[in-house]
Amino acid sequence: MTTVIKPMIRNNIALNAHPQGCRQLVKNYIEEAKSLPLITDKNLNVLIIGGSSGYGLATRINLAFNAHAYTYNVSFEREARGRNTASAGYYNNRFFAEFAQEENIPYDDLNIDAFSHDAKNKVIEHFKSSNKKIDLVVYSVASGIRIDPDTQEKYTSSLKPILNDFKGYSVDIAKEALIEESLECATEEEISSTIKVMGGEDYLLWIQALDKADLLAPKAKSITYTYMGSDITYPIYKEGTIGHAKRDLESTNMQIQEIMKKYDGEAIVSSSKTVVTKASVFIPTVALYASALFKVMQENGTHESIIKHKHRLFHEMVYGGNPTLDQSGLYRLDAHELDPKTQAIVSEIMNQITPDNFKAITDFELFKQLFLEMNGFSVLGVDYQLPTDSSDF
Template structure:
């Protein structure tokens, strides 16, 4: 089967296994060639198959303290003419690389929101893994079945201050278009907080505590995004912002609990704007990202997921140079938020239109990053080669 990129809006529908493998190897090579740190011994990453979650797992295993890891994700393997998801292959290739170096790398594929998954993971920790000293919460999902009330909630990417009209990119047709972000209802806000807020993170930490599978001094972090004023309409003042405020509130509550019980820590890390499964789908945001990439690449400060994540652990979480704001958030987005960077982005934002957006932004870089989410546009891969999906279907994540 010849596998080509197919996508709808900001969602890739296909994945190329050889491209995914190459990208996992590239991230591993980066951290191995960088400085290392003395970090976690055993880590649980909830949302581990792509983006910041995958980068976290790679940094810990190959650039930290040779961390044993458990990764949880909801992915699909190849079936018939369906290629399966990129995260399915990322899980497989990470596990292969980690086990070659004598590390434990257990993958759980299923619904991380469910009580059954929590029970299954805790059972494994008790029987085969050993107590965990780091928990990362990095789930990206548009829906969640609440394990308590049994209701399924679907998040809504909407405004809370009235309809917002702004530019976004049509990746399929390589054009700049105007998009309307509608105003949210109270139900929209509630559902988004249910899916993207801190409720499930809290359920995980309390379940782990009750089962006594967290080490003394255990730490937990969730990833978030704050962004500049340009993005406030879709983030800070949107349904996402309501969810992220709930996430931050949860962090403070968990921090009190972990500090009291284990002398541990809970916090959020505000990460840089990048192309991830979650961010590529958000209206209007892609235009800001294309301009940001342009400015930061010219300045020499642009980072991808692995560069940013490794710096977060090397310098901040396990290093001597943490950047923590007054709200207690770790801020590896500091390079994005530098005044000169934002001034230049604001200047370009005023100029961008459907005729010049490819020239004054890094649209080409943004789209390449988007396609690489599925293992496409990777150097050294022959995309005209026939891929035997049945061979990959036999591999177990």
């Protein structure tokens, strides 16, 4: 059975994905990564926790197809069921494997809840049986839910302010319209639950497990991604529940650094630029901020694709020995975004936005394009009028 797959978006949630669109997007990412300078000529064994989409996928593609590293990806993705397509991350993993096989690039995937003890045990068993030590651990998990591996209690993250109630515009992607939203301050329980899901606890458990199993190689590195953003978004992000979780992740990195010291290694936290994610479309102001930022950075010539952004991190900073650091020791990959002149222009645009003019004075079209691409739609090189065989689901 064949059918034409069209994007289904409800309340800014993509309910389906296009398999051939995901395939083409992965292919486009690979070709871009291969066109960039070699990251390193070291033979790397890389464990990526959360490598099926976003920055995790961009990291994996750069390291596999540019540095020819062995990558082992742990991610939890939905398979197709009946008439429902699989998740975009499921297709991304599938087609990454297809292209890696074509070029004889080694890889492995484990589709499992990364928060579970079972996930850690299976990864350890694999690396021990393969007689491989891990040179780089990348922790890039993006989940709104976590089940505690010991108590089995379910925790859910919240996108809320903490200091004051917040009012701002959200963007309805499907209708291309602005909606004014108000968010009340988070409760203490919501704050602690968000930290439980998105903070550093699970990251530390991973590094402790790998250390105990003696799987970290000499001079091994670990890296996780955080986000600061602009003061325009501070009230809802940096000073909100997600920001508190990110600060917990950063502080936990100090404990991880103590472990990595035993291997003469390094634990890195990299602050990334604003990108379109499944979460960002729900946060008032953030989608508009991103749309304005993309416009300004493109005009300045400082806008980077997600592939180029992560390539710069590994090529220049992690393996190039030339990191941009702040006083806390964070790798500031977001320096171009937070350039004062760039921020001044973005702020000016944000102050002028209305429901009538936002598409004209920002690059909302690019924001929407990137949102659709996350799920395999609107990808250059795909004919979306052609029916897709259901076996591709």
